[in-house]
Amino acid sequence: MGTRRRNLYKKDSVARIAIDSLSLALGFRNPDKAKNRLYSVQSRSLPPASIPDLPEAVEIDTIQEEDSLDDEVFFDNKSHGTSALDLRVNVNLAGGDLVAAGALPRIDASQATDVSTRPMASGWRSSVKPKPPLPGTPGVALDQPDGFKFPTRIVDQVTATVLEKPGKRRFGEGIIGRLFHRELKDYDVEVNVKDQLEDLHDHRPYFTYWITFVQVVVFIVSISVFGIAPIGVSNKITNQDVLVTALYPKTIPFKEPENFWIGPRQIDLIHLGAKFAPCMRHDPNIADLHRKILEKESTTACCVYTDNSGCFQSSKADCNQFRADWVKKDPNQPSGTVCGQDPAWCLSPKGSEWSDNITEWPVCNEKTVDGPSRDTHMKCNILSRPCCIGVKGECQLLTKEHCDAKRGYFHPNATLCSQVKCLGKVCGLINFLNDDSPDQFYRLWLSLILHAGVFHIILTVVFQALIMRDMEKLAGAARVAIIYLGAGLGGNLASAIFLPYHVEVGPAGSQFGILATLWVEVIQSWPLIESPIKALLKVAGLTLFLFILGLLPWIDNYAHMFGFIFGLLLSFAILPYVTFGSQDRKRKLIIKIFSIVLVIVLYVLLFIIFYVTPVTVCKGCRYLNCVPFKADFCENMGVEIEATETKFEWELTGTS
Numbered sequence: 216m217g218t219r220r221r222n223l224y225k226k227d228s229v230a231r232i233a234i235d236s237l238s239l240a241l242g243f244r245n246p247d248k249a250k251n252r253l254y255s256v257q258s259r260s261l262p263p264a265s266i267p268d269l270p271e272a273v274e275i276d277t278i279q280e281e282d283s284l285d286d287e288v289f290f291d292n293k294s295h296g297t298s299a300l301d302l303r304v305n306v307n308l309a310g311g312d313l314v315a316a317g318a319l320p321r322i323d324a325s326q327a328t329d330v331s332t333r334p335m336a337s338g339w340r341s342s343v344k345p346k347p348p349l350p351g352t353p354g355v356a357l358d359q360p361d362g363f364k365f366p367t368r369i370v371d372q373v374t375a376t377v378l379e380k381p382g383k384r385r386f387g388e389g390i391i392g393r394l395f396h397r398e399l400k401d402y403d404v405e406v407n408v409k410d411q412l413e414d415l416h417d418h419r420p421y422f423t424y425w426i427t428f429v430q431v432v433v434f435i436v437s438i439s440v441f442g443i444a445p446i447g448v449s450n451k452i453t454n455q456d457v458l459v460t461a462l463y464p465k466t467i468p469f470k471e472p473e474n475f476w477i478g479p480r481q482i483d484l485i486h487l488g489a490k491f492a493p494c495m496r497h498d499p500n501i502a503d504l505h506r507k508i509l510e511k512e513s514t515t516a517c518c519v520y521t522d523n524s525g526c527f528q529s530s531k532a533d534c535n536q537f538r539a540d541w542v543k544k545d546p547n548q549p550s551g552t553v554c555g556q557d558p559a560w561c562l563s564p565k566g567s568e569w570s571d572n573i574t575e576w577p578v579c580n581e582k583t584v585d586g587p588s589r590d591t592h593m594k595c596n597i598l599s600r601p602c603c604i605g606v607k608g609e610c611q612l613l614t615k616e617h618c619d620a621k622r623g624y625f626h627p628n629a630t631l632c633s634q635v636k637c638l639g640k641v642c643g644l645i646n647f648l649n650d651d652s653p654d655q656f657y658r659l660w661l662s663l664i665l666h667a668g669v670f671h672i673i674l675t676v677v678f679q680a681l682i683m684r685d686m687e688k689l690a691g692a693a694r695v696a697i698i699y700l701g702a703g704l705g706g707n708l709a710s711a712i713f714l715p716y717h718v719e720v721g722p723a724g725s726q727f728g729i730l731a732t733l734w735v736e737v738i739q740s741w742p743l744i745e746s747p748i749k750a751l752l753k754v755a756g757l758t759l760f761l762f763i764l765g766l767l768p769w770i771d772n773y774a775h776m777f778g779f780i781f782g783l784l785l786s787f788a789i790l791p792y793v794t795f796g797s798q799d800r801k802r803k804l805i806i807k808i809f810s811i812v813l814v815i816v817l818y819v820l821l822f823i824i825f826y827v828t829p830v831t832v833c834k835g836c837r838y839l840n841c842v843p844f845k846a847d848f849c850e851n852m853g854v855e856i857e858a859t860e861t862k863f864e865w866e867l868t869g870t871s
Contacts (some may be wrong), residue, residue, distance in 0.1 A: 383417050384688040386793060387740030390681055391733055395753040398745040411793045420687035422696045427679050430664050430722075433487075434478075434672045437665070441483035447473030457616045460527040460598045461535075462520075469621055476668025481718045482606050482622065486643040488661035490707045490771075492715030492829075493607065494642035494653050500831050501607060501638065502651075508610060509574045509633050516543045516551020517592035526554045526595035528612050528630065542592045552592045555579075555630050560586040560593050574633035601626045601635045606718060608638030659711075663703045665720035675722060683729045690732070690790055698785045701814070702728020706778030708821045710771050713836045715829065717771070724774035728782025730758055735786035739803070742795050766842045773840060781817070784810040 385392075387399055445451040451471050456464045472481050485491050493501050511530075518534035518541050519526040526539075534541040543551035550573040558569040561579040569576055586593055602611050602618035602625050610632035611623075618625040624640045636650045647653055666672040687695040699722070706724020710717070733754050741747045758779070765772030787810040794800040824830065841849040 384685065386412060386415055386689065386791075387736060387743045389689070389733070389736065390685040391754065391757070392750070395750065397750045397753075399743050400745055408793060408795060415689065415791060415793075417688050418691040420684040420692070420695075422692040422699070423679050423684040423687050426664070426699070427676055430666065430675060431672065433664050434666045437479055437483070437487055441479045441486075443477060443668075444474040444480040444483075445471060446475060446477055448475045449473055455620045457620045458614055459617055460525075460529070460612075460614060462524060462598070467617065467620055471622070474668055476666075476671045478666065478668025478671065480622075482641065484665065484667070484718055484720050485606055485641060487665055487720075488644060488655075488658050489665060490658050490662040490711055490719045491606070491642070491717075492711040492825075493638060494655045495658055495711060496654070496656075496826050496829065497652050498715065498831070499829070505608070505610075512632055513550055513572055513574045515573075516541050517554040517595075518542075519554075519591050519595050523595065525598040526592060527597065527599040528554050540591070550574075552590075553630055554592050554595065554597045557582075557586070557590060557593055560590070573631065576631065576634070578629055578634050597630065601629045601632045601637075603635065603637035603640045606641060607716070608641050610635065610637045659704050659707045660700065662707060662720050663700070663722045663725055667720050671721055675726070678726055678729075682733070683726075686729060686732050686736075689736075694789050694791075695729070697789060698728050698732060698782055699725045701785050702731070702778040702782040703774075705781035705817065705821065706771070706774035706776075708818075708825060709777035710773040712821065712825050712830050713773050713833055714771075714840060715831065717840070719771045719774065721771070723765075723771045724778025724781070727758075727761070727775045727778040728785065730761070731779050731782030732786045732790060734758075734783060735790055739790070739792040743793070765840070771840065773836075781814065784814045784817075788814065 385399070388397055391397075451473050453469050453471070454466050455469065457467050459465045459467075474480065478484075479487070481489075485494065492498060512528075515528050515530050516534075517526050518529045518539045520539045522538075529541075531541050541551070548571060550571060553573050553576065556576060556579050560582045561569075562583055563579070563581040564577055582593075599612040599614055602613040602621070602623040603609065604611060604618075604621050604623040612632065613621070613623070613625075615625050615627075624637070626635045629635050636647075638653065639647055639650060642653065642655060644655060647655070666675060683695065683699070690698075703722055703725035706727065707719070710719055710724075734751070737744065737747060737751050737754060744750050762772065762775060764770060765775045787806050792803060794803060837849065843849045
C-alpha cells in the first residue's frame with residue numbers, strides 16, 4: 216500500500232469556500248456533487264485549540280496517510296455522554312504517526328473497545344449512520360490521557376451546516392418563536408421522538424407565493440379600473456347642482472362613505488366580489504322595503520307639462536297642477552298612466568299580456584306611432600327613468616344628470632322601478648338564476664383575494680410573507696391551503712350572519728386561521744419548549760393585539776374570531792405533530808377526530824342559520840366589530856336598513 220505526502224495548508228481560499236456555500240444554499244449546484252468535492256478536499260483545517268502539544272520532531276507538513284483509508288466518518292453535532300475510551304477518530308488524523316513519534320502512548324489491543332458491540336451514544340445524529348472504521352485503523356478507542364482531544368476539521372462543520380438541510384424550519388420554534396426568543400430544551404429526548412423530528416421535512420411555500428401574487432395583481436387591477444374613494448373614517452358629503460324633473464337646477468347633497476385604507480369605494484368592492492349578504496341570499500328586510508316601493512309606485516301616473524317640455528312619473532301630490540296635467544285614464548283604477556308606455560300603443564309584447572297594475576307591466580320593445588292623439592303621455596319627452604343608487608339596491612326615478620351625481624346606474628329603456636332589478640345591478644358578477652333570489656354564495660371565497668386599500672394589501676403581504684410562509688415550510692402547501700381557505704370561509708360566513716349589511720373584503724378570517732396554527736404548534740410541542748406557558752402567553756398577546764385592531768372601521772372582527780376558531784380546529788386535525796409516548800399519541804388522535812367532527816358541525820350550523828333562519832336584527836353586534844369613539848366613527852359601516860318616505864319614493868338608508 217503506497218503512501219503519499221501532501222501539504223496540509225494547501226486549501227481553497229475563503230472566497231472560493233464562500234462562493235461554493237452560497238451556490239449550494241441557492242440551489243445552483245448539486246449538493247451530492249458538492250459534498251463529494253468538499254469531502255475530497257486535500258486540506259485539513261484544524262482549530263488551534265484542538266491540536267495537542269507535539270514534539271518538535273513531528274512535522275505536520277510531512278504526516279503520511281494511507282490512500283485507501285476512508286475519511287468520510289463524522290457526526291452532525293457532538294454526541295453527549297461519550298467517554299474518552301469511546302472517542303471515534305477520523306483516519307485522516309494519522310493517529311498512528313503520532314504514536315510513532317512519541318506524542319501518544321501505545322495501548323494494548325485488549326484495552327480497545329469493539330466498536331460494533333458498543334451502544335450508540337445519545338445525542339442528535341445524522342440519519343445516516345457512520346461507517347465503522349477499517350481494521351487496523353490507528354487511534355480507535357485508544358486510552359488517551361485525561362483532557363486530550365484529537366484535532367477536528369473546521370471544514371467538516373462548515374459542510375455539515377451547508378449540506379444538511381440549510382435553513383430547516385424547526386418544529387416548535389418558527390419565526391414567531393425566534394422573534395419572542397423561545398428556547399427549546401437542550402437535553403436528550405427519546406429515540407422515537409428524534410426519529411419523528413427527523414421525518415419532518417421542509418416544504419416550499421408554493422401556496423403562500425401563489426395566493427399573495429394573485430391578491431397583489433387583483434388589487435392593482437381594481438385600483439386601476441375603479442379608482443380611489445375619499446380618504447377618511449366617516450362620510451363625505453358633497454353638494455352638486457343638477458337638473459331635476461322640475462326643469463330647473465337644484466343643489467343635491469350626496470353622502471359617500473370614506474375609506475381610510477386608500478382604496479376603492481364600497482359599491483366598487485361589491486362589484487368586485489366583496490362579502491355582502493344581500494347579494495348571497497334572499498334578504499327579508501330588503502325584500503320588504505322593495506315591496507313598499509312598488510306599492511307606492513302603483514298609485515302613480517304620468518305628469519305631463521302643459522308646455523310640452525317633458526313628463527315624468529309621480530304621485531298626484533308631486534305633480535304641479537299649475538304647470539302640468541296628472542294623466543289618468545280610468546279614475547276607478549288605482550293605477551294611472553305610465554310615461555312612454557301604453558298597452559294600446561305597444562306592438563311587442565301584445566296588449567293582452569298587460570295587467571291592470573302598472574308595477575306588473577313589462578318594458579315595451581316596439582310601439583306604434585299611430586296611437587290615439589289624446590294620449591299625451593305617449594308623445595312627451597320622458598325626463599326621469601329608473602336609477603339604482605347605493606349598495607342596497609335603492610331605486611328612484613331621476614334625470615340622467617341627477618343619477619350620475621349620485622353615482623347610480625341609469626336605465627334608459629325602462630320607465631318604472633318595477634321593470635328593473637337594482638340589486639342584481641349593484642351586485643354585478645354573474646347574474647342571479649332567479650332575479651328575486653340572490654345566489655352569489657361564491658363571495659365567501661372571492662372576497663379573500665380582495666383588499667380595501669393600499670395599507671390593507673401591505674399588511675396582508677407582510678403577514679403572509681413572514682408568518683404564513685414560515686408555517687407552510689413546516690406543514691406543506693396542501694395543509695396550509697386547507698386551513699387558509701377553510702378558516703376564511705368560516706369567518707366570512709359568520710360575518711355575513713351577524714353583520715349582513717356590511718361590505719367586507721380581505722383574508723381576515725384566513726389570517727387568523729394561520730395565527731391559530733401558532734397556538735397549536737406550541738401546544739403540540741409542549742415537552743420540547745423550555746417555558747411553554749410563557750411561549751403560549753406571548754402568542755396570546757399577539758392575537759389579542761390583532762383582535763383590538765379589529766375594532767377599527769372596515770376591519771371584520773367576526774371574521775377574525777370565527778376564522779381563529781376554524782383555524783384552531785383545522786390545525787389540530789391536519790397539522791403535523793410529534794407524540795411523546797403512547798398516552799400522548801392517543802390523546803392527540805382523539806383531539807384530531809373531535810376537531811374534524813366539530814368543524815363539520817359548525818359549517819352545517821352556520822349555513823343553516825345563514826340560509827334558513829337569517830339574523831336580520833342584532834343591535835349589539837356592531838360594537839364587537841367597530842367601537843364608535845366619536846359620533847360618526849363607524850357611520851360608514853352601514854349596519855342597519857330602515858325606510859324613510861320622501862314624496863312618492865321610498866329610500867333605503869344605511870344608519871349606524
